[in-house]
Amino acid sequence: xxxxxxxxxxxxxxxxxxxxxxxxxxxxxxxxxxxxxxxxxxxxxxxxxxxxxxxxxxxxxxxxxxxxxxxxxxxxxxxxxxxxxxxxxxxxxxxxxxxxxxxxxxxxxxxxxxxxxxxxxxxxxxxxxxxxxxxxxxxxxxxxxxxxxxxxxxxxxxxxxxxxxxxxxxxxxxxxxxxxxxxxxxxxxxxxxxxxxxxxxxxxxxxxxxxxxxxxxxxxxxxxxxxxxxxxxxxxxxxxxxxxxxxxxxxxxxxxxxxxxxxxxxxxxxxxxxxxxxxxxxxxxxxxxxxxxxxxxxxxxxxxxxxxxxxxxxxxxxxxxxxxxxxxxxxxxxxxxxxxxxxxxxxxxxxxxxxxxxxxxxxxxxxxxxxxxxxxxxxxxxxxxxxxxxxxxxxxxxxxxxxxxxxxxxxxxxxxxxxxxxxxxxxxxxxxxxxxxxxxxxxxxxxxxxxxxxxxxxxxxxxxxxxxxxxxxxxxxxxxxxxxxxxxxxxxxxxxxxxxxxxxxxxxxxxxxxxxxxxxxxxxxxxxxxxxxxxxxxxxxxxxx
Numbered sequence: 001x002x003x004x005x006x007x008x009x010x011x012x013x014x015x016x017x018x019x020x021x022x023x024x025x026x027x028x029x030x031x032x033x034x035x036x037x038x039x040x041x042x043x044x045x046x047x048x049x050x051x052x053x054x055x056x057x058x059x060x061x062x063x064x065x066x067x068x069x070x071x072x073x074x075x076x077x078x079x080x081x082x083x084x085x086x087x088x089x090x091x092x093x094x095x096x097x098x099x100x101x102x103x104x105x106x107x108x109x110x111x112x113x114x115x116x117x118x119x120x121x122x123x124x125x126x127x128x129x130x131x132x133x134x135x136x137x138x139x140x141x142x143x144x145x146x147x148x149x150x151x152x153x154x155x156x157x158x159x160x161x162x163x164x165x166x167x168x169x170x171x172x173x174x175x176x177x178x179x180x181x182x183x184x185x186x187x188x189x190x191x192x193x194x195x196x197x198x199x200x201x202x203x204x205x206x207x208x209x210x211x212x213x214x215x216x217x218x219x220x221x222x223x224x225x226x227x228x229x230x231x232x233x234x235x236x237x238x239x240x241x242x243x244x245x246x247x248x249x250x251x252x253x254x255x256x257x258x259x260x261x262x263x264x265x266x267x268x269x270x271x272x273x274x275x276x277x278x279x280x281x282x283x284x285x286x287x288x289x290x291x292x293x294x295x296x297x298x299x300x301x302x303x304x305x306x307x308x309x310x311x312x313x314x315x316x317x318x319x320x321x322x323x324x325x326x327x328x329x330x331x332x333x334x335x336x337x338x339x340x341x342x343x344x345x346x347x348x349x350x351x352x353x354x355x356x357x358x359x360x361x362x363x364x365x366x367x368x369x370x371x372x373x374x375x376x377x378x379x380x381x382x383x384x385x386x387x388x389x390x391x392x393x394x395x396x397x398x399x400x401x402x403x404x405x406x407x408x409x410x411x412x413x414x415x416x417x418x419x420x421x422x423x424x425x426x427x428x429x430x431x432x433x434x435x436x437x438x439x440x441x442x443x444x445x446x447x448x449x450x451x452x453x454x455x456x457x458x459x460x461x462x463x464x465x466x467x468x469x470x471x472x473x474x475x476x477x478x479x480x481x482x483x484x485x486x487x488x489x490x491x492x493x494x495x496x497x498x499x500x501x502x503x504x505x506x507x508x509x510x511x512x513x514x515x516x517x518x519x520x521x522x523x524x525x526x527x528x529x530x531x532x533x534x535x536x537x538x539x540x541x542x543x544x545x
Contacts, residue, residue, distance in 0.1 A: 019045050019544035020312035020348060021305070023499075024114040026065035028537040030148060030319075030355050030368075030502035036539055037061050037148035038502055040316070040351070041114075041137070044230030045544070046309035049118040052138040055228040057303070057316055059140055062152030063133050063159065069540055070125035073113030077120060079106040114542040134163050139206075139227045142171040143318020144240060144300040145178035154183055157192045160202040166194065170206040170227055172237055174299045180205065208235045211333075220346070224306050232306045236334045239326040240300035240319045241367020297328035298367060304337065313341055314545050317352040319502060322373040323380070325362055332380055339384035342496065348545040351537070352377075353502035357516040368502075371520035375528060378493065382530050385492040491531030499543055500536045 026039035037060030047053045056062065081104045108120045115132070122128045133156065140153055153169075160167065169179065184193045184203065192202040212223025212234035224232035300318040307313070315338055323329035341347040355368035369377070500521070503514055514536045521534040537543065 020307040020310045021045065021314050021545045022114075023314070023351070023543045023545065024069075025501075025537045025539050025541055025543065026059075027061035027152075028501055028503065028539045030353065030504040032507065033505060034151075035061060035064065036505075037151070038318075039065060039152060040501075041066075042231065042305060042314075042316075043228070044307045044309055046307065047230045049115070049136060050229065051135050052229045054132070054136040055231050055305070056137050056140045056153070057305075058143055058149040058318065059153035059156070060148040060151055063129060063156045064152070065539065066129040066132055067126055069113055069115065070129045072540070073110060073115070074120075074125050074128070076110075076112045077108050078111045080109045081106060114540070130159060133159065137167075137228075138165070139168045139170055141227055141233060141303060142169060142175055142179070143303070143316075144171075144298070145175050145183065146319070149318065150179065150183065154189050157189075157202050160192070163202075166202060166204045168204050168206050168227075169193075170208055170225075170233070172210055172235055172299065172301050173207045174237075175301070176205045176207050208233070210235065210237045220311055221306060221308070224304075226308075227305075230308050232308060234304045234306070235301050236303075236330070236337070238300050238302050238317065238320045238330050238334060239297040239323075239328045239367070241298050241321050241365065242296060242327060297326060300367075302331075302334045304341070311346060312348050312545075313346050314348055315350045315352075317350070319353055319355075319367055320369065321365060321367040322369060322377060324373070324376065325365065331377060335377070335381040335384055338381055339388055342381070342385055342493070343388040347496070349497040349499060349543075351499040351501050354500045354517050354521070355502055355504045357513060358520050368504075371517055371524060374498075375521065375524040375530070378498065378530055378532060379528065382492040389492070491529050494531035496532040497545060498532045498534050500534060503536070 022043050022045055024041040026041060027035075027037045029036035029038075031037055038058045039061045040057040042055045042057055043053050110116050110118045110120060118132075120128050121131055142150060142153075157167070169176065171179070180193065180195060183189050184191045185196075186198050190200065191198045192200045194201045194204050206225075208225065209223075213225060214223050216222070217224045217232070221232060224234045227233045300320055302315060302317045302320065305314050305316065315334070317334075320331060323331045338347055338350070352374065353369055354371060354374050356365070356370045358370050358372050360370050365373075500514075500517065503517060505513055518534060518536050525532065525534065535543070
């Protein structure tokens with residue numbers, strides 16, 4: 001298998017058998033290092049490296065990261081013969097005076113790295129990176145306006161002088177409003193947009209519709225809008241905590257109400273009665289109503305990108321908090337949409353944040369996810385996939401309509417923190433899977449009883465309650481051999497790649513935070529058998545989905 005012009009073991013990339021998307025990771029982190037914050041490039045593999053063929057998704061880091069990639073791989077560029085076809089000459093009245101001719105000439109092309117096979121119009125890394133920025137990227141799809149997602153783009157707009165076309169910023173209206181009022185406002189940064197006082201016109205705004213514009217597209221592509229050559233988008237708003245100026249706490253309950261730093265939502269083991277009666281959801285709703293009048297959730301977005309050639313899709317999240325602690329829990333809507341696509345074989349992967357390891361208490365999430373929250377969110381997706389499964393456990397005609405016994409959460413039993421894992425355990429249990437010399441594939445660390453895990457009574461994923469009130473249980477084998485024989489109903493996310501982004505570096509000695517997060521995610525996956533594969537992204541590499 002080849003990736004980025006090298007073997008996957010050398011390139012540090014992940015590649016599907018017949019990928020529809022190439023995703024270039026410009027920035028995999030969530031700070032505090034300013035040179036590694038969120039920034040992605042996405043393109044359809046059905047398109048060549050041509051004008052408007054590349055989409056930028058967030059741009060906390062951008063042009064500098066592209067330059068760095070070219071500096072690393074430009075020395076390996078090679079000359080290739082390129083066929084040039086000349087146009088036929090015509091007379092004034094339109095008659096052909098000559099026939100088209102073809103000639104070949106050597107052209108310098110990238111041979112390795114994320115931009116492999118790109119023809120290079122210039123000699124230096126900076127000039128070629130600027131060519132990519134000015135000519136190949138036309139649209140910036142922004143999830144939310146925090147600096148670690150937009151700072152690079154704002155600064156890079158200084159390089160847009162003497163270009164032929166405006167750059168387009170596509171986002172939900174709340175994000176456009178914030179960028180317009182607080183960045184391109186003539187104070188923080190010159191108003192380089194085409195709206196408002198003193199508008200320069202380098203940037204135009206495209207306000208997307210939450211949930212998609214149903215007036216656009218048809219069939220599976222209904223609600224989507226084209227954002228670059230070969231790719232279309234549909235966006236959903238999600239919650240990203242609350243603004244610090246409103247409260248010292250980011251979530252739907254105050255930190256004073258937590259036990260040992262954890263949400264009361266996770267402070268006890270839920271009974272089957274709780275799950276089937278929906279009392280958990282009613283308790284959460286009551287909690288939300290008590291604080292909703294005083295606090296407001298911060299908006300972020302999740303975007304479905306659709307390859308217009310294959311119909312395949314990838315889901316990319318901005319910063320997002322768990323629905324379980326949110327003032328305005330909205331992620332379940334995204335999972336509902338994703339479940340139908342996954343069941344139809346259209347969803348190829350999910351890029352989602354996991355900012356902290358499991359030692360981070362709920363009262364200090366600041367609108368982000370940890371491994372324990374991420375797998376519960378994925379459990380919601382799994383529950384919705386199971387609800388769409390046919391009688392044989394495969395996607396198709398649904399069985400008698402059923403609901404997970406906890407209303408919408410899956411798996412059924414709550415998080416039981418035994419003890420936050422130490423850095424010592426992370427070092428002992430896993431090797432780094434994110435070094436530049438190895439592929440971004442998860443290792444299999446040994447299970448540790450001291451690790452924080454998700455537990456399930458009698459090793460079950462949950463009880464499914466039929467409309468007539470009867471129930472049956474789904475098994476969750478912890479043995480590798482039996483797990484491979486389970487149907488899609490017991491491993492409902494089988495084959496789904498979950499790419500981790502926005503990891504916050506604590507800047508401390510010991511094993512990397514990426515190692516710890518990956519180890520904890522794998523531990524939860526072994527316990528729950530959802531079926532997905534976790535991959536920690538790395539800056540400067542490609543992921544093919």
